[in-house]
Amino acid sequence: MGKFIISTRKNGEFQFNLKATNGQVILSSEGYSSKAGCQNGIESVRKNAQDDSKFERLTAKDGRSYFNLKATNGQIIGSSQMYESDNGMEKGIESVKNNAPNASVEEELD
Numbered sequence: 676m677g678k679f680i681i682s683t684r685k686n687g688e689f690q691f692n693l694k695a696t697n698g699q700v701i702l703s704s705e706g707y708s709s710k711a712g713c714q715n716g717i718e719s720v721r722k723n724a725q726d727d728s729k730f731e732r733l734t735a736k737d738g739r740s741y742f743n744l745k746a747t748n749g750q751i752i753g754s755s756q757m758y759e760s761d762n763g764m765e766k767g768i769e770s771v772k773n774n775a776p777n778a779s780v781e782e783e784l785d
Contacts, residue, residue, distance in 0.1 A: 677701070677774025679717050681710065682783045689713035693720065693753065693775060701770045702744060702753040717780060719752050720744060724775035730768050732761075740764035744771065 688706030
């Protein structure tokens with residue numbers, strides 16, 4: 676089962692990473708000013724990860740693929756790592772869909 680890890684950035688903002696069962700980060704959030712905001716972001720991932728239309732598939736300038744997960748309001752909730760192929764990116768999206776709904780939440784706060 677996957678897990679969300681809440682941590683703090685050097686600037687004091689909170690962020691989360693969704694890790695797959697193998698420990699690989701499959702989705703990273705932007706910064707949040709409060710832990711409650713970060714927790715709301717996690718709930719938004721749980722809700723939106725089941726809707727394929729919420730995944731924005733993109734190509735970076737260097738040709739690698741990545742995706743953003745967007746909320747109903749169009750705001751980006753999380754972004755993926757860079758993938759060498761579209762196939763890898765699609766596997767990453769499937770991993771988010773499979774792991775997000777039941778992922779546990781852990782904190783690694785400084």
